[in-house]
Amino acid sequence: MAGPDLENMAVTRLVTEKTSGSCGQPSKQALVHARADANGKLILLGEHSVVYGMTALAVGLPDALRVKAVPSDSIRLELSVPGWDLYSSDEDNDIVGELLRFVRDKFPVQCGYRLLVETWLPCRAGLGSSAALCVGLLKALSSVLGKELPKVELNDLAKEAERIFHGIPSGIDNTTSVFGGACLFLGKGHVSPPAGFDSLGAGLSGAYTAPVDLRLVIGNTGIPRNTKKVVEDVRRMQSMKPAWFKSILEEMDHIALEGARASVAADPAGLGKAMKKNHGLLREIGVSHPMMDLMVDRAMRAGALGAKLTGAGRGGCVVALVPGGDTVVQARVLKYWNDLGAGCRTIDTGPVNMGMERGRS
Numbered sequence: 001m002a003g004p005d006l007e008n009m010a011v012t013r014l015v016t017e018k019t020s021g022s023c024g025q026p027s028k029q030a031l032v033h034a035r036a037d038a039n040g041k042l043i044l045l046g047e048h049s050v051v052y053g054m055t056a057l058a059v060g061l062p063d064a065l066r067v068k069a070v071p072s073d074s075i076r077l078e079l080s081v082p083g084w085d086l087y088s089s090d091e092d093n094d095i096v097g098e099l100l101r102f103v104r105d106k107f108p109v110q111c112g113y114r115l116l117v118e119t120w121l122p123c124r125a126g127l128g129s130s131a132a133l134c135v136g137l138l139k140a141l142s143s144v145l146g147k148e149l150p151k152v153e154l155n156d157l158a159k160e161a162e163r164i165f166h167g168i169p170s171g172i173d174n175t176t177s178v179f180g181g182a183c184l185f186l187g188k189g190h191v192s193p194p195a196g197f198d199s200l201g202a203g204l205s206g207a208y209t210a211p212v213d214l215r216l217v218i219g220n221t222g223i224p225r226n227t228k229k230v231v232e233d234v235r236r237m238q239s240m241k242p243a244w245f246k247s248i249l250e251e252m253d254h255i256a257l258e259g260a261r262a263s264v265a266a267d268p269a270g271l272g273k274a275m276k277k278n279h280g281l282l283r284e285i286g287v288s289h290p291m292m293d294l295m296v297d298r299a300m301r302a303g304a305l306g307a308k309l310t311g312a313g314r315g316g317c318v319v320a321l322v323p324g325g326d327t328v329v330q331a332r333v334l335k336y337w338n339d340l341g342a343g344c345r346t347i348d349t350g351p352v353n354m355g356m357e358r359g360r361s
């Protein structure tokens, strides 16, 4: 496998030769190993409303998922994600089989591959596990074929792949997974982003990035949920109460924009306030859960600047924003949440330090 000097590269590729046997071909051939990394994502403001074209802010979770592609004697793509107890192949008649066929269709490798995925991301918990898997697999197989995908192209493919899991995703999960850092999706009605945000690049209109330096505690309720179903339920609510729903969306958009402004203006209290308000509105549209409400409440009592559910909701993760220089509040949130049985970890989203400090989960 790749040498230690390649250890920190996002995608690595190693070619060796074999004289016969593999892939059922008798002649000499290249055996390409590849390795690719993908970010997880954490939505600070604007989940659900982003589906309707409103403003949202997310941060990438670095070093979240790694795919190792190793040539095999089988003709299949065989995926294993031990952390999720997930094993599948491109011959399987399930959603992951469909994803593997999609990836192979885009990058038609000639022989079979074992795709081993290492990840600390919990599955179906609101941290972008499916987007990270799509991104990691696309990067790994394109690398096997010697193609270096431009990020915008990778992002388009990852969004297409995400449809297999989520129907019609907004694109915030795959974009944050591909680009990392802080990603602002500017709502449709706005012409320019708050000062401090720059365009994420050509081909990504409405998406911006900024150095955002925050300390976050993430707590996993351990309650699984299905993004597609929650998004569909919200859509039903929109059709039942359109006027009410529109006013909630507008408020969410306003809050997300205020929070984004605060995030670059070194005003964590302002961002925290926006997060707390956003949680209240998410609750109103029925995507919270009593455990999530309890965790938000405990985090606020612990002195957090703000807290909310993150991702589709009805289970999965809660995020709390805590003062950066003050580990007392952070420790209190961790304790309160641990006491409730939630697995926790802390991240710093600084422009340079996007490092992950492992917690209990």
Ligand code: MEV
Residues within 6 Å of the ligand: 046, 047, 048, 049, 050, 051, 126, 128, 166, 168, 169, 170, 171, 172, 173, 227, 231, 311, 312
């Ligand atoms: C899921 O991580 C975020 C949602 O807003 C869905 C989406 O944006 O596609 C709930």
